[in-house]
Amino acid sequence: MSLFLVQMLNGLQFGLILFLIAAGLTLVFGVMDFINLAHGVQYMVGAYLAAMFTALTGNFLFGLLLALPTALAFGLLLEVLVFRKLYDRDHLDQVLATFGVIITLNEAVKILWGAAPLSVPVPDILSGSIPLIGGLRYPVYRIAIIIAGLAVGLLLYLLVNRTKVGMLVRAGASNAPMVSALGVNIRLLFTFVFGFGAMLAGFAGAMVTPILSVEPGMGDNVLILAFVVIVIGGIGSVRGAFLAALLIGVVDTLGRFMAPMLLRAILDPSTASQTGRAIAPMLIYVLMAVTLCIRPAGLFPAKR
Amino acid sequence: MTDAARPVQQSAPADAPPNLRRLVMPIIVFAGLAIAPWLAQFGTESFLLSLLTRVMVLGLAALSLDLLIGYAGLVSFGHAAFIGIGAYSVGILASHGINGIGLQVVAALAVSAIFAAITGAISLRTRGVYFIMITLAFGQMLFFLATSLAAYGGDDGMNLPSRSLFFGFDPLDNDRMLYYTAFATLGVVYLACRMLVASRFGRVLRGARQNPVRMQAIGFSPYRYQLVLYVIAGMIAALAGVLLANTSEFVSPATMSWQRSGDLIFMVVLGGMGSLHGAIAGAIVFLLAEEVLAGFTEHWHIIFGPLLILCVLYIRGGITPLIERTRR
Numbered sequence: 029m030s031l032f033l034v035q036m037l038n039g040l041q042f043g044l045i046l047f048l049i050a051a052g053l054t055l056v057f058g059v060m061d062f063i064n065l066a067h068g069v070q071y072m073v074g075a076y077l078a079a080m081f082t083a084l085t086g087n088f089l090f091g092l093l094l095a096l097p098t099a100l101a102f103g104l105l106l107e108v109l110v111f112r113k114l115y116d117r118d119h120l121d122q123v124l125a126t127f128g129v130i131i132t133l134n135e136a137v138k139i140l141w142g143a144a145p146l147s148v149p150v151p152d153i154l155s156g157s158i159p160l161i162g163g164l165r166y167p168v169y170r171i172a173i174i175i176a177g178l179a180v181g182l183l184l185y186l187l188v189n190r191t192k193v194g195m196l197v198r199a200g201a202s203n204a205p206m207v208s209a210l211g212v213n214i215r216l217l218f219t220f221v222f223g224f225g226a227m228l229a230g231f232a233g234a235m236v237t238p239i240l241s242v243e244p245g246m247g248d249n250v251l252i253l254a255f256v257v258i259v260i261g262g263i264g265s266v267r268g269a270f271l272a273a274l275l276i277g278v279v280d281t282l283g284r285f286m287a288p289m290l291l292r293a294i295l296d297p298s299t300a301s302q303t304g305r306a307i308a309p310m311l312i313y314v315l316m317a318v319t320l321c322i323r324p325a326g327l328f329p330a331k332r
Numbered sequence: 333m334t335d336a337a338r339p340v341q342q343s344a345p346a347d348a349p350p351n352l353r354r355l356v357m358p359i360i361v362f363a364g365l366a367i368a369p370w371l372a373q374f375g376t377e378s379f380l381l382s383l384l385t386r387v388m389v390l391g392l393a394a395l396s397l398d399l400l401i402g403y404a405g406l407v408s409f410g411h412a413a414f415i416g417i418g419a420y421s422v423g424i425l426a427s428h429g430i431n432g433i434g435l436q437v438v439a440a441l442a443v444s445a446i447f448a449a450i451t452g453a454i455s456l457r458t459r460g461v462y463f464i465m466i467t468l469a470f471g472q473m474l475f476f477l478a479t480s481l482a483a484y485g486g487d488d489g490m491n492l493p494s495r496s497l498f499f500g501f502d503p504l505d506n507d508r509m510l511y512y513t514a515f516a517t518l519g520v521v522y523l524a525c526r527m528l529v530a531s532r533f534g535r536v537l538r539g540a541r542q543n544p545v546r547m548q549a550i551g552f553s554p555y556r557y558q559l560v561l562y563v564i565a566g567m568i569a570a571l572a573g574v575l576l577a578n579t580s581e582f583v584s585p586a587t588m589s590w591q592r593s594g595d596l597i598f599m600v601v602l603g604g605m606g607s608l609h610g611a612i613a614g615a616i617v618f619l620l621a622e623e624v625l626a627g628f629t630e631h632w633h634i635i636f637g638p639l640l641i642l643c644v645l646y647i648r649g650g651i652t653p654l655i656e657r658t659r660r
Contacts, residue, residue, distance in 0.1 A: 063461060113645055119461055120407050124601055125644040127594045132637025139631050252472060252590065259465045306480035313469040313476075317454055320466050324458050 030162030035285045036278065041170050043277020044177025048232035049250060050257040050269040051184055052225015058201030058264020060115055060218050063122045066106065066129035067229055068251025074099045074230025075242045076137055079146045088151035088238065095234045096227055103226025107219060115218075130248065138244045145241035173235050180228070181270055188266050197221055201264035253280075256312055260319045262326030272327065276312050283311040357652055358609035361616070362519060369511055381507045382579060383623060388514045389575045391615035392521060394599040395608055396568035401597070402606030403529050404561055405541035406456075409464045410471025411596050414566040416478060416588030417444045418573020423583035424484055426492050433496035433504075433574070440570040447474075448566030452559050471593055478585040489584020496578055504578055514575050518612070521568055525608055528564070537561060602643060604650025613652050 053067045077098050082091030110129060114122050150169045157165035188194035196217055199207045208214040233247070240246070257276050261268025288304030295303065319327065365388060372380035393415050400406040421440035430436070451470040458466055479487045495504040503509045528534055540547045540554030547554050577583050586592070595618065603614025621639070625632035647654060 057461075063464070110641060110645075117644075119464065120401070120597070120601065121644050123407070123409070123464065123594075124598055125641050127598070128637045128640030128644065130637075131633050131640065135631055135633035135637065139634065248591075252468065255465050256469060259462065259469075263461070302480070302482055306477055309476035309480070310473045313473040316469045317466060320458055320462060321454055324462060 030160055030164045032285075033160060034164055034166060035282055037166060037170065037174070039278035039281035040274065041173050041177070041277070042281055043274035044174060044181070045232050045236060046250070046253055046257055046277055047181060047270050047273035048177060048235075049229045050254040050261070050273050051266055052222075052228045053254050054258040054261065054264055054266065054269045055197060055201065055221045056218075056225050057258065059197060059204060059214075059221055060200075061204070062111070062115055063119055063126065064111065065123060065126040065251065066133070067225070067254065068247030068249075069130055069133045070099065070103055070226045070229035070247070071233040071250055072137065072242075072244070072247035073102055073133070074233030075237050075240075075246065076141060076146075076233075077102075077230065078234035078237045079148050079242045080141075082148050082237070088148065091148075092231075092234050096231060099230025099234075100223050100227040103230070104219065104223045106226075107222050111222070134244045134248075143244060145243040146237075147241055148237040150238040167239075169238055173239075176235060180231070184228075184266060193217075193220065253312070256316045258326075260316055260326055262329035265326070265328040268326060268328030276315070279315060280308075280312050284308040287311075354607075357607075357613070357655070358522070361609050361612055362522075365515055365518075369508055378507055381511050383619070385507075385511050385514050385579045386576070387616050387619045388511075388518050388612075389572050389579055390596070390599065390619060391612040392514075392518050392575070393569045393572040394596050394603070394611035394615045395518075395522060395525060396565040396572070397596050398600045398603075398605060398608055398611035399525060399529070399561060399565045399568075401600050402608075402611075403534060403541070404537045404558055406558060406562070407464050407597065408455075408467040408562075408565075409590065409593050409597065410451075410467035410469070410474075411565075411569055412588045412590070412592035413471040413474040414444050414448070414569035415573035415576060415592070416474060416585070417447060417566075418570035418575075419577040419583045419587050420478065420481075420484070420573075421570070422496060422574050422577035423490055423492060426494070426496070427484060427490065431494060431497045433498060436496055437571065437574055440574050441567050444566045444570030445563050448563040449559070452562035452566075456555055456558050456562065468590060468593070471588060471590055475585055475588050475590070478588060485584065487585065489582060489586065492577060492581045492583065495581060496574075510578060514579070517571065517575065521571070522608060522612070525568075529608070533557065533560075598640060602647075602650055604652035604654075607652055610650055610652035614650065617651060 049067065049071055052070075053064065056062055056064055056067070074095055077095035078088075078091050080091075081094040081098075082088050085091055085094070106129065110125060114125055117125075150167075154169045154172050157167045158171065160166050186194075188197060196207065196212055200212075200214060200217060200221075204214060207217075253276060257272045258269055260275070261270070261272030284305075287308045288301040291300035291304045291307075294300075365384070368384050369377075369381060372384070393411065396414075397408065397411045400408050400411075418440040421443060422436045425431075425436050425439060451467070455463055455466045455470065478484075484490055495502065495510070498504070504513060529537075536547065536552050536554070536557050540552065540557065544554050573587070576587065599614035599618045600611045601614070602618060603610035603612065622632070622636065625635050628635075
C-alpha cells in the first residue's frame, strides 16, 4: 500500500514537470496557432544551463537562478531568429522548421557538452528523505519538486485569471484576430507568452537535473508527452493542461508499476512482466486516442 | 461512375502540353535511378548501391505519404510506424524460419492494412493539428510496442538471419538484384499511384481537401475516401519497410521513431507536395545531403538542421516546382 503511495507521489511529481512544459506550449498554441516542436528543446536547454551554472558556482540554487533568465533570453532569441517568420505559415511548415531547430540544438548541445550524460548532485539542503507510512521513505528533493510545481501552477493560475495580461492571453486564446482588432499588440503579447513559456520549460528542465541525467535529446520524449497533455487538456487551456498533466503523470507512472502486477493474476510471471512492460508505455497514447474519439477538442477546450 | 468521370476526360486534351512538361521530371528521376548501378561500378559499388537502394525505399515511403499530405491534406506524423510494420514482418517471420518473401509481404500488407484501418478510423475523425498529434500518438504506441518486444531484440533491434527468399532461392543476396527489385517496386507503385490520383477517387479526395462541406453537399462522404487512402498509403509504406529490412538486414525500433516520420514529411515537402515524383526527388536529395554532410563531420546535424529550417523558410513549394519553374 505504501509502495502505491510512493508511486502516486512519483506520478504527481512527473505530472507537475509535464505541466510546466505543457503550460507554455498550450498558450503559444492557443494564442498564435503555432505548433512549436522545439519547445522540448527549451527543457533540455534549461537542464544544461542549470548543470553548467551549478558546476560554475558550486551551488544548485545559484545555478537555478542564473539558468532561468538565460533560458528566457535564449527562448526570445529563437523567437526573433526563427519562429517569428513562421506565424503566417501553415502547420506543416511550422512542424518542419521547428523540427529543424530540434535537430540543430540537439547537435549543438552534443558539441558543447559532449554526448555523455551529465549529472548534477542533489543540493545538500534538499538531500535525504522523509519517512512515509509503513517504514518507506521518500526523497526530500522530489517533495521539493512537487511543492515548486504546485507553487508555479498557482502563480500561473493567478497570472492568467487575475491580471490584465492574463485576461489578454485568455482572450487571445479564444479569438486572436478579435483581440488584435481591439487594439492590442498581439505580437508583443505573444512574445511575452512565448518567453514565459520558454522559461517555464527551462525551469522544469533545471529542476529535474538532480534526479535525471542531462543528455542530448532529453527534450524529445518529454515534448511528445507534453503534446499528449495539451491535446487531452484542450489546446489553449492552462487549467486543462494542469489536469491532463497530472492525469498523464499518474497514469504513466502507475501503469508501469501496476500493469505487470495486474497481469500476473492471469499470466505466468515472466510473460506478465514482459507484456506489462509492453502495455504500460502505450497507456497514455490509448488515453489520448480515446479522449480525441469522444471529445475531439480535448477535455477543456479554450475555443468555443 | 462514368458520368462523374466524363468531365475528367473532356478536360484532358486541354491539359496536354503541361502534362507533357510534367512528364519530364519523373522521366529524369527514373532514368537516373535506372542507370545508377551502371555508374556505381566506377565508385565503391556496394556502398553506392546500398545507399541508392535505401534512397528508393524511403522514396517509396515518402511517395505514399505524399498521397496523404499532397492529395488529401492529411499531415500524418506517424507514417514511419508503417515502415516499422513492414520491417518487423520480415524480422519476426524470419526469426521463426519463414524466409519466403511472398508470405512476408502478405503479412506486412495485412497487418499494415488492419492497423491503418483501425487507427485511420479514429484519426480521421479529427482535423488539422489534432490529426497530426493523434497520428503521432499511434506511431509512438507502435514504437514502444517494438522496444518492449524482448524476444525480437527490444530496444537494440535484431539482425536478420538472411535476406528474403524467392521460392527457396536467394536472388536478393545480390545487391544489384535487390536494387532492381526496389526500383521495379517503386516504378510500379508510382504508376499505380499516378492512376489512383487521376481517377475519380483521387478527384474526390482533392475536392474534399479544398472544400469538404461542398463535397458532402454534392453527395460524397470524404471520410470513407480518406480512410481508404489512409489504408493504401499505409500498405505502400509497409512494402517499403519489407524492402528496408532486406536492404539493411537489420530491424530495430529506430525505423519507426517519430524523427523518422519527421524525415519523411520533410522529404515530401522538400520535393514538392502533390506531385508523387517530387517525394522521390525529395528522398534522393535528403539522403544524399545527409550522406555528403556526414562525410564532412560527425556533427553533420549542426549543418543539416539549419539547412532544413532555411528550406522551409525560403523554398516554398519544394525543389521540383522550383526546377520546373526555372526551366520554363
